[in-house]
Amino acid sequence: MASTTTGAGDRIDQVDLHEFKYSIDNIGTDASGNRAVARGSVTEFKAFALVITTRDGARGEYVSVHSGKSGVLVSQVRGLAPLVVGADPEAREAIFNKLKRAHRHFMAVGHSAIDIALWDMAGKSAKRPVWRLLGGYRDRLPTYASTLNGGRQGILDSKEAYADYARQCAELGYKGFKIHGWGEGDRKEEAGNILHVAKSLGTRMELMYDAASELRTFADAIYVGKACDEAGYYWYEDPFMDAGWSPHAARQLKTHVKTPLLLTEHVRGLETKVPWLVAGATDFVRTDPDYDMGITGAMKTAHLAEAFGLDCEVHAAGPAQRHCMAAMRNTNWYELSLVAPGVRNPVPPVFGSGYSDELEAVGPDGCFPVPVGPGLGVEYDWDYINKNRVSLQTFRR
Ligand SMILES: [Mg+2]
Numbered sequence: 001m002a003s004t005t006t007g008a009g010d011r012i013d014q015v016d017l018h019e020f021k022y023s024i025d026n027i028g029t030d031a032s033g034n035r036a037v038a039r040g041s042v043t044e045f046k047a048f049a050l051v052i053t054t055r056d057g058a059r060g061e062y063v064s065v066h067s068g069k070s071g072v073l074v075s076q077v078r079g080l081a082p083l084v085v086g087a088d089p090e091a092r093e094a095i096f097n098k099l100k101r102a103h104r105h106f107m108a109v110g111h112s113a114i115d116i117a118l119w120d121m122a123g124k125s126a127k128r129p130v131w132r133l134l135g136g137y138r139d140r141l142p143t144y145a146s147t148l149n150g151g152r153q154g155i156l157d158s159k160e161a162y163a164d165y166a167r168q169c170a171e172l173g174y175k176g177f178k179i180h181g182w183g184e185g186d187r188k189e190e191a192g193n194i195l196h197v198a199k200s201l202g203t204r205m206e207l208m209y210d211a212a213s214e215l216r217t218f219a220d221a222i223y224v225g226k227a228c229d230e231a232g233y234y235w236y237e238d239p240f241m242d243a244g245w246s247p248h249a250a251r252q253l254k255t256h257v258k259t260p261l262l263l264t265e266h267v268r269g270l271e272t273k274v275p276w277l278v279a280g281a282t283d284f285v286r287t288d289p290d291y292d293m294g295i296t297g298a299m300k301t302a303h304l305a306e307a308f309g310l311d312c313e314v315h316a317a318g319p320a321q322r323h324c325m326a327a328m329r330n331t332n333w334y335e336l337s338l339v340a341p342g343v344r345n346p347v348p349p350v351f352g353s354g355y356s357d358e359l360e361a362v363g364p365d366g367c368f369p370v371p372v373g374p375g376l377g378v379e380y381d382w383d384y385i386n387k388n389r390v391s392l393q394t395f396r397r
Helices: 067-084 092-102 111-126 130-134 158-174 187-202 219-232 245-255 272-278 294-307 320-328 382-387
Strands: 014-029 036-054 061-062 138-147 175-182 206-210 233-235 261-263 284-287 311-313 334-339 367-369 389-396
Touching: 014 067, 036 111, 061 111, 067 092, 067 111, 067 389, 092 111, 092 294, 111 130, 111 294, 111 320, 130 219, 130 294, 130 320, 138 158, 138 206, 138 320, 158 175, 158 187, 175 187, 187 206, 187 219, 206 219, 206 284, 219 233, 219 245, 219 294, 245 261, 245 272, 261 284, 272 284, 272 294, 284 294, 294 311, 294 320, 311 320, 311 334, 320 334, 334 367
Parallel strands: 138 175, 138 334, 175 206, 206 233, 233 261, 284 311
Antiparallel strands: 014 036, 014 389, 036 061, 138 367
């Protein structure tokens, strides 16, 4: 990597990968294998913390918020970490391109945590929050509450339960509410829920529906989409079991359904999203710094959408997501995922510095704040990580 081997700048000396575990009450698994609410169940999650240090003592840290997918991410981080040891930590663009090619068969999702830790380091070195380095646009993030998948055991187990919860969110200040339904993908049940929640809430909140690719057929996607149309939903997300991979199917769906579509959450990287935009197959573009090759990759996607005159909605809740959104004009909502009545958000319980993605942390203006400290602006609870650690791998020069 010629661009990172010249000059006398600092070098990445060591990468530490800590895996740790934690448990969440009242979460189990639904028919699709998704996390879903389940009263009385306890699920153990694994997460990881990545620490990058340099010869001159700079340090960048990151804990991925996607614990449900931690195993996939960790295995890629393990494969990519040796490739950045010895590199210039400020050469994020050169590293982006090197790792993209190295894991081209696997869409380079493991690069995400490495890139975010390097942004944390850059912010700490400059004593500035990351979103300011990216180019600040906003410091309050309008937020929708995004539910966990519904259950059959006493939590979000009926359309009435969803409507009650939406009302509770509205009372806390939320201006938006997104339904993840039941994992079975029963079109009549899902459409009934969409209509009932809208009828109960009136115009108090914007409503979104995310099928998370659970509806079985294209016909089911049309059926549920018509319920979104009738109820005036803000967007209709990843409708059916093409897995959100077919721009052709989405374009066809748009001839039957009027509600704006949100797709490309399951399409990794930058170039792969372009055909969706060229084909007019989605109304909102999706990106996630934890999956789309970091803050560097997520901001490239945001600017790609901007070039097409479209909005780019950031997936999931977490510090990296907040910094990206704070530096974007063409976006609308922070996704406070994943919440349900009486269930703690299943993100790793290691955030300090007053940072919280719990439901009650929303401001009276319906917004979440952007961290203002250096780097990601979040101190991690290293006592917790060390106490619950299940493995530690170190990569050195
Ligand atoms: Mg989604």
